[in-house]
Amino acid sequence: MPYNILVINPGSTSDDIGYYRANETVFEVRIDYSPKDLQPFEDKNVTEMAPLKERMILSHLKDHNVDLKEIDAVVGRGGLIKPVRGGAYYVNDAVLRDLKQGLQGMHPSNLGGILAHDIAVKAGCPSLISDAVVVDELCPLARYTGLPDLPRVSIFHALNQRRVAFLTAEKLGKKYEDCRFVVLHGGGGVSVGAHINGRVADVNNGLDGEGPMTPQRTGTLPTGALVRLCYSGTFTFPEMYLKIKGRGGMYAYTGTHNMKELSAFIDTGEKPADSHIFCARAQAKEARDALIYQFAKYIGYMAAAAEGGLDGIILTGGLMFDGYISKTLQKKVSWMGPVFVYPGSDEKAALREAAARALDNPSAINEYK
DSSP, X not given: OOOEXXXXXXXXXXXXXXXXXXXXXXXXXXXEOOHHHHGGGTTSOGGGGHHHHHHHHHHHHHHTTOOGGGOOEEEEEOOSOSOBOSSEEEOOHHHHHHHXXXXXXXXXXXXXXXXXXXXXXXXXXXEEEEOOTTBOOOOGGGGOOSOTXXXXXXXXXXXXXXXXXXXXXXXXXXXXXXXXXXXXXXXXSEEEEEEETTEEEEEOOTTTTOSSOOSSBOOSOOHHHHHHHHTSSSSOHHHHHHHHBTSSHHHHHHSOOOHHHHHHHHXXXXXXXXXXXXXXXXXXXXXXXXXXXXXHHHHHHHHHHTTSOOSEEEEEEGGGGSHHHHHHHHHHHGGGSOEEEEEBOOHHHHHHHHHHHHHHOGGGOBOOO
8 A cells, every 4th residue: 555654864964855655756855964054963962953854854845745644654764772673663752762862872863763753743643763773683593602791783784684685575476574585785884684584683793893894894803813903002992993993894905995986996097186095906906806705705604594595695785886896796606596686775765665564564563662
């Protein structure tokens, strides 16, 4: 059944907003905020920006002649609440409390649920969040690391991973809950998940650097060597953390995390005038091949966790726009199962589709406690 859905995906300096009437796009807009707009909030909790952002969203609805009473649901990007299972959640008092208090940290995504709730109250419709990065469906065995003090944590691109898994299941004429996929989301961060019968039973912590290296994160490192480096006295804690997340991975090997720029250099040998690439062309190519090698290796790791029998291997995220990365990776992993590629990450579409599924089956909407 078609629905009228308002989608809110807030960021630090801009918001992605979309309104969809039935199956038609009424508008999609990126609302950018100037330094002057943001200056009053520099030393404040990010959630204090909610009134400003709400006014901007309501203004766009008014400009497009959207009557608030026609809206069937408002869905916002999920923020840093406590770990939850995947799916849609009503924005209730408990969600609002944990978003406003920053239960697991303050992040612009915390505003997604807050804005959805406040506008939904005016519209007289449900407010939802769906598939926050803190989705945690790890099976008990996946939490083991070898040290009880350091259990594995699930933080990953849940919104996009689950969306492309649903799309692939639909292509196969199956339900997501009946499929077994390995999904790799490749962007600035990389997460690889084993989707087993409707549950992401294993996935690397895509935020903190576990898993394969990325354009700017190290991925999993040799433990003993890492401990010695941390205690060498050479680096402070902030410096060491920046090496792992921000200045690791391809940045550390080549001088850039811009894979489009790096691939152009590999293809032509030409560097932009403002380029920070410091390596030779051959070294840049080898580093890119190592990135793909690690992606393939981690897909194999997750295929083993799923015990094989895969319905598909799904490649998504911004890195899949790079033809060399996408095609080379497909060649390396296609022996494990059919490969499906969805370049990029359409978060507004993911939220809209999640809200539509929830409205189709209200009994499946979760209650956060």
